Amino acid sequence: MFNNRILAVIKRELREKLLSKSFIIMTLLMPALMFGFILIQTFIMSFEGGKLAIKIVAETPSLMNDFKTELDTADFVKSGKIQIECLSMDKPAFKSYLKSIKKEILDEKTNAVLFIGTNAVMDKKVEIYSQTSNPSITEKLNKPINKVLVNGYFAGRLSYSEMQLAAKGVDFYGYTITKTEGIKEESHGNLVLSYVLTMLLYMGLLTAGTQMMQSVMEEKTNRVVEILLSSLKPKELLGGKIIGASVTSFFQMLIWLSPIILLLSTTLFQIPAKYIPDVSLYHFAYLFFNFICGLIIYIGLFAAVGSIFDNAQDAQQGLMPIMLLILIPFFISFSMLKDPSSPIAEISSMLPFASIIVMPPRMTVSPVAAWQIAVSMLVNILTVFGVILLSGKIYRIGILRTGTKPKWSEVIKWLKYKN
């Protein structure tokens, strides 16, 4: 089966892909882009626009002083994001004061005015006056104001340390229970790794598939394929192309994962223990096996689609069913980050196609029974053979076919053709 002709095709594929500028750029840029997106998202979420000016009016001077001391230590005041002016006056005086600064509020020179009466210590009611309500103001001020009010209420009744304890939130310490090693401290690293793996698998398979489809379509529309098929069999050509593309993508994945592998196997990097994922080389061994199966499966399917159509527009439509085979597992895999033991994740990690994208992330977030891993390996191997058979049959007919766009019913007939 394997011969010099296939080797020539593989060599060409590798030279075209592995040594191309786009490969180098993609390999380096993709992770940067991926995490760039997360950063941008976080940045946008945390972006609050310009500085805010707030006046806090307390009914008594002592309350005012408490607020001033508490807020002066707050981060958003120190960083200058929110300017706070604390005043003290009684309710009637506040009403006329509010009138006097009405223009200031409408001009947005003052974004909000808070009135905190003495009763607030009892009922925690705080009045806020503004032109537009800004949730980030109430969100930020909630905690420090509450603290002052609580302190005010309990002052003289509780000791300082008692008040500290009362004010403190619950601190969760996570432990994971596993069959083999008993109880151990949980690591956030596994969740992060699971997220990273989901993204990498998705991107790796999608880029490999799309490139393959383009390459097949190029050969088809160019008619290069006719010369190639006068030299080798369709299955040799397809096989060579799939191997070439798989090696390229595998290499790419290896580069993407190398920081993680180095992190786990050496002490070159110092990161907080809770971010170090708890995975073994066995996870990576499975991941690589899984990725190779995934590459062959998806590259094979994309190649078949590429061979059916002779223009990109039709191919995009034809790609829909295959895109779903990648996207649905991708979403399942993402949902798993919230609920690692979800039955959907468990079942889909053993289904053809879905297993490729769901199982490796699942293995990092929850323990997976050995039989399940065995099942998914078997399913993957069977899927690989199924796809090779199916794609091979579609490819050998489709690649030489030109003219009108074939219907799916015709494509199904191709499976029965001799050639």
Added chain:
Amino acid sequence: MHALEVKDLSKSFGSIHAVDNASFSVPEGSIFGLIGRNGAGKTTTIRMMMGIYLPDSGEVNLRGVKVGQEFKNKAGYLPEERGLYKKMKILDTLLFFAEVKGKSGRAVEKKAIEYLKRFELYDRRLTKVEELSKGNQQKIQFIATILHDPDFIILDEPFSGLDPINTNLLREIIMEKKQEGKVIILSTHLMDFAEKMCDHLAMIDQGKVILHGSLTDIKAKYSQRNIALNYSGDISFLKGNPLVEKITDFGNSTGIRVKEEKHTQELLKALIERNVIIKKFDANDISLQEIFVELAGKEDDPFEVKEVRNVQ
């Protein structure tokens, strides 16, 4: 001895019989023409010979053995619809196509450079294919077809799109290859070319082989009572002339069939009497095109005498 034998080859696409029970044989050392109009089934036949399509029935034998990978390795195929990898460099392209034929290494590279020099493309060996003109790309493809020194060179419409100088260069190389004892199979719808280059041929029409054999035999068989005429003057008087069975105008020459062989001399006499200047009067000669029209019969109705132009 036949190098290649095509036996009862058939191929249908749905309800269309692209090739219908085609049989012919290609002798050793010949330039073999596969001729017929566009869509006659030439390309499908070649594709089956190359193993690109599997025939519905029938087989192709290489020196008595069914063709397989061995034939693919020994053959160089220039398809009608040309294409190369656009982003690949020229020299890399040539070496790749030789490699899938199982030839690689220094010797092939040397040969590639030789051919590039001959086709005046050596300076551009490191440029990408897409930067070449169409004609130059075609030359690259031709080099790719013969670089691995195949015993069988199969050219589907090789001259389409080439300028006269390169057409000659191509013809020169084809003749060289024939001298080296290679078998050349040439598919074309241009009967003129086939007539000038081929020594054996098969004529295909609507998927069927309607004629095959050596060019001399075929011509001898069909040339009786036929005259190939090159002239200037007015020959419209021949229309309806009792000597003439039919006249067909092929542009550069006119084919005339007389009713009986003895009428040939009378026809010549009549032409001279009418002051027609005769440039060529070839009795018992017939062009391939005439034979084709006579056999396939649909291009023109051969039995209706065509309006004969007055060529000055």
